[in-house]
Amino acid sequence: MTEVVGLFRDEQSRRDALCRYQRRELLRIGLRDLMDWASLEQVTAELSDLAEATVRTALGLCETRLQGRFGSPLCGDGPAPSGFAVIAMGKLGGHELNYSSDIDLIFIYESPGKTSGVVDRTEHHSGSISNQEYFAKLGADLIDFLSRHGPEGHLYRVDMRLRPEGAGGALAHSLAACQNYYLERARLWERIAMLKARGIAGSPALVEQFEQLAAGFVFAPATPAVLLAETARLKDRIDHEVAISDHADREVKRGRGGIREIEFIVATLEILHGQDRPQVRERSTLAAINALAGERILTPEDARLLESAYRFFRQIEHALQCVAWRQTHVVPTDESEQAALAARCGIRPAKSVAQASSLCMSRAELAAHFEAERRRLADAVHRLFDEIFRATAHRAAGEVAEQGPSPLRLLDSDCSAEEAAALLARWRLRDPTIAESLRRLARGTPALFVSAEGQRRFERLLPAFLESCRRSPWPDNAVRHFEAFIGACGDAAGYYRLLDGNSSVLDLLVRLFGTSTQMAQRLIADPGLLESLVAAETFETPPKWLGQMRAELTACGTKDSDARLRALRDLSILGSLRVGVRYILGLASSSETAQTLSALADACVEAATLWASEDLASTLVPLLASPPSPLTSHFAVLALGKLGRRELTFLSDLDLVFIADTSASPPAGLSPEGAPALESLFTRIAERLVFYLTDPAAGSAPFRVDARLRPEGASSPLVTSLRRFSRHFERSPDVWEIQTYLGARTVAGDRRLGEHALRIATGAIPRVGGAVQVAEAIRSMRQRLEASVDLPAWAAADFKRGRGGLVDLEFIAQYVQIIHANERDSLSQAVPREVFVIAAEEGWLGRAEAESLTDDYEFLRRLETDVRLVLESRQTCFPADSARLEALIHAPGRQPSSPESLRSEFEQVTQRVRRRFTQILGG
Numbered sequence: 001m002t003e004v005v006g007l008f009r010d011e012q013s014r015r016d017a018l019c020r021y022q023r024r025e026l027l028r029i030g031l032r033d034l035m036d037w038a039s040l041e042q043v044t045a046e047l048s049d050l051a052e053a054t055v056r057t058a059l060g061l062c063e064t065r066l067q068g069r070f071g072s073p074l075c076g077d078g079p080a081p082s083g084f085a086v087i088a089m090g091k092l093g094g095h096e097l098n099y100s101s102d103i104d105l106i107f108i109y110e111s112p113g114k115t116s117g118v119v120d121r122t123e124h125h126s127g128s129i130s131n132q133e134y135f136a137k138l139g140a141d142l143i144d145f146l147s148r149h150g151p152e153g154h155l156y157r158v159d160m161r162l163r164p165e166g167a168g169g170a171l172a173h174s175l176a177a178c179q180n181y182y183l184e185r186a187r188l189w190e191r192i193a194m195l196k197a198r199g200i201a202g203s204p205a206l207v208e209q210f211e212q213l214a215a216g217f218v219f220a221p222a223t224p225a226v227l228l229a230e231t232a233r234l235k236d237r238i239d240h241e242v243a244i245s246d247h248a249d250r251e252v253k254r255g256r257g258g259i260r261e262i263e264f265i266v267a268t269l270e271i272l273h274g275q276d277r278p279q280v281r282e283r284s285t286l287a288a289i290n291a292l293a294g295e296r297i298l299t300p301e302d303a304r305l306l307e308s309a310y311r312f313f314r315q316i317e318h319a320l321q322c323v324a325w326r327q328t329h330v331v332p333t334d335e336s337e338q339a340a341l342a343a344r345c346g347i348r349p350a351k352s353v354a355q356a357s358s359l360c361m362s363r364a365e366l367a368a369h370f371e372a373e374r375r376r377l378a379d380a381v382h383r384l385f386d387e388i389f390r391a392t393a394h395r396a397a398g399e400v401a402e403q404g405p406s407p408l409r410l411l412d413s414d415c416s417a418e419e420a421a422a423l424l425a426r427w428r429l430r431d432p433t434i435a436e437s438l439r440r441l442a443r444g445t446p447a448l449f450v451s452a453e454g455q456r457r458f459e460r461l462l463p464a465f466l467e468s469c470r471r472s473p474w475p476d477n478a479v480r481h482f483e484a485f486i487g488a489c490g491d492a493a494g495y496y497r498l499l500d501g502n503s504s505v506l507d508l509l510v511r512l513f514g515t516s517t518q519m520a521q522r523l524i525a526d527p528g529l530l531e532s533l534v535a536a537e538t539f540e541t542p543p544k545w546l547g548q549m550r551a552e553l554t555a556c557g558t559k560d561s562d563a564r565l566r567a568l569r570d571l572s573i574l575g576s577l578r579v580g581v582r583y584i585l586g587l588a589s590s591s592e593t594a595q596t597l598s599a600l601a602d603a604c605v606e607a608a609t610l611w612a613s614e615d616l617a618s619t620l621v622p623l624l625a626s627p628p629s630p631l632t633s634h635f636a637v638l639a640l641g642k643l644g645r646r647e648l649t650f651l652s653d654l655d656l657v658f659i660a661d662t663s664a665s666p667p668a669g670l671s672p673e674g675a676p677a678l679e680s681l682f683t684r685i686a687e688r689l690v691f692y693l694t695d696p697a698a699g700s701a702p703f704r705v706d707a708r709l710r711p712e713g714a715s716s717p718l719v720t721s722l723r724r725f726s727r728h729f730e731r732s733p734d735v736w737e738i739q740t741y742l743g744a745r746t747v748a749g750d751r752r753l754g755e756h757a758l759r760i761a762t763g764a765i766p767r768v769g770g771a772v773q774v775a776e777a778i779r780s781m782r783q784r785l786e787a788s789v790d791l792p793a794w795a796a797a798d799f800k801r802g803r804g805g806l807v808d809l810e811f812i813a814q815y816v817q818i819i820h821a822n823e824r825d826s827l828s829q830a831v832p833r834e835v836f837v838i839a840a841e842e843g844w845l846g847r848a849e850a851e852s853l854t855d856d857y858e859f860l861r862r863l864e865t866d867v868r869l870v871l872e873s874r875q876t877c878f879p880a881d882s883a884r885l886e887a888l889i890h891a892p893g894r895q896p897s898s899p900e901s902l903r904s905e906f907e908q909v910t911q912r913v914r915r916r917f918t919q920i921l922g923g
Helices: 002-006 009-035 039-071 131-147 175-184 192-194 204-218 224-243 259-274 283-292 302-325 335-344 359-395 397-403 407-411 417-427 434-443 452-470 475-489 492-499 504-511 516-525 528-532 545-554 561-584 592-623 671-693 722-728 735-741 752-765 772-785 806-819 831-843 849-870 884-888 899-921
Strands: 071-076 084-089 103-109 113-115 172-174 198-202 636-639 654-660 719-721 747-750 796-799 877-879
Touching: 002 009, 002 172, 002 592, 002 796, 009 039, 009 302, 009 452, 009 671, 009 884, 039 103, 039 131, 039 198, 071 131, 071 204, 084 204, 103 131, 103 204, 113 654, 131 172, 172 335, 172 504, 172 849, 175 204, 192 204, 192 259, 198 204, 198 452, 198 747, 204 407, 224 359, 259 283, 259 302, 259 516, 283 302, 302 335, 302 359, 335 359, 335 722, 359 434, 397 452, 407 417, 407 434, 407 452, 417 452, 417 877, 452 475, 452 504, 452 545, 475 492, 492 504, 504 528, 516 528, 516 561, 516 735, 528 561, 545 561, 545 592, 545 654, 561 592, 561 849, 592 654, 592 671, 592 722, 592 849, 636 671, 654 671, 654 722, 654 752, 671 719, 719 722, 722 752, 735 752, 735 772, 735 806, 747 752, 772 806, 796 899, 806 831, 806 849, 806 899, 849 884, 849 899, 877 884, 884 899
Parallel strands: 103 172, 654 719
Antiparallel strands: 071 113, 084 103, 084 198, 636 654, 636 747, 796 877
């Protein structure tokens, strides 16, 4: 083959030569088969050898072309080349290929790294890409080379669905990624597929490593009943696929008692016994039957049955496929065609054609004899399959009792409400009508078409879907929102195809739907967000997408306020969804989530400030002596509260204060007579800024803004002049005012102005009195806040303002910040958890005491995050009802517990916090 291809220089000519060579070889093999000059084993081996040689030759041509563009792939830990290998699965892996089989392949490479690149004539180095990208390109090129139709036809259809993660996974995987997948994430049925895995091209060393990995995965210990039950369920799904076709009783591959049942019998017995008896480990089905018989795992009678049936059905496959050279496994119904098929299989009637009364009769006899033999063998195989699988699984039901009935039962129309309720309870689903939702998702409705392929795929993903529901706070919501999402998408089969091949995306989607109704509604309203949501940027640490979002907002070239509103809304929604997904999947803690949400809000406030100043600049045109400098050079936005401390959580308001220096020289270009209008101009900028952040015209409002914490409160002007701000803090301010500005920071506008204002606020700390006065003022404020608690009917306690809540901890930290303000730089800017650490370092608090305060603060902050996300309540309340408590104990990242244990822990924390508050501040 290599010599034939080598006669040509350009790739197309080489490929055409390869196609011609392949056709000649197929004709040669087919002739030997039809003339009965070769056994079944010889025919399948020669077909497999031809495919292997073709893949190796094609791989060499593709590698040469690709390395000319990108250089050689190198290992990340040194200059050594990174190997690549093609793994054959299915019939090619078992060395038992058909005439018109697809070839099932997996592509693997040695390690991450990048290519060496190429050097052109000018010695310019370019073309270096990551190994992942290189090997994905190589795999795609190889598939295209083998499967595309050209002047001389095509070589092979390539099926990549048996790779890790299936059709939704990467095209090529590193060896380490394969190891991680097969050891931790692969499903049980994949052992059957991996049993035939065999390297056919590429690095021999890498092939050897992968085959060792595959053997370890396939022959790992397995509970027999579990494996038998899982295989039987897999066959049930195949039976369903065949049953909905119009040739269920005539398919020799997947039909009743056909090749697939033989392969399942043999493969499952190999897996169960191969760990202790390596001699039964065979990729070829016929060789495995003999090995299993040799070890007396199969009786001689069963082995003879399986071998004769397998040979007969494979002969039928070959006889069907060699006529039109197409992939088919269906026995024809026409009597003449059946007779011709029987003749090609070497079957003769009891009487010869010469003795027949007519040619028609001989054909009828031949067809009848053929069909009787096929049905006899199929019936015998099916009885054996039932005996080994379903009967054995039932006898060993005790070993799989925890699995219970198949979830597919929920999709049956005759499943009663009582039976459905009992089944659904396994996944914490309480509403019996959820079974109807599942049936609509699986079977479709007049408004939602679900193809046969889509139905099969949903059945395959149902167990994983229900398991993700069970792990969610609100399982019933997960199903309802998923149904609404699929309805909004319209393409059920397309999404089932994506989710069936990508379990991680399915888990992400279902758990999001079962955690937050608000996030679910946002995704349902715009299903296209899913593509961005599952992109790699979502899972980067630190989140690089924040910088990209900030750049997109800043570069928003349009002056149209509606377009700006939509941009801010869309990007803030995507950003909050990304933050939510990371928290829901346990990839970020509550503190990391708060920091990212705060950074997201920062970017939006910065953009809104810039846009507001640009919008208002046009009003200065009549007053301009020359082009103005940016209006924000005399305007600053201060963030207080959670945003100031970078502790923003879901549904939090943005506490903002606007400062303007109206006494300084006006912006360059503004004529003196325009100065009096400057103060109202800054007020209009602030109003415009708030408009961008809160206007719901483009959909839901991105944020809620609270500007009431400005000096002199809500009745004072929206924008506070620096002079007024300074005068306010020059007098003796109240302690609570100082508390308000601890942890505050500048988030937009004139940074120097903002920092100057904050120094004025914190500079007033010495004027609030000594430790006794400060403690008394804080206790008084604490009592007023505690007295203001008004619990809703569903709540047991307020974990923010209530006894021993977050306010206790925040006030402890603020007390330390005020009385020790002159003893540690930047103490006023620290958040509570940082204050506790500093206090322990400085000896202001005992180390054990500080650690206890930190742990309790983290517990309550996480509880706040979960209440906002899961209960979607802006009220910081600990629930009293069992449904909300049940949801909270299944909040993201929480270890399984009971409502009672969470309630007990909450009570212990709040009691301990109140004791600490009393010890430190008295009272």
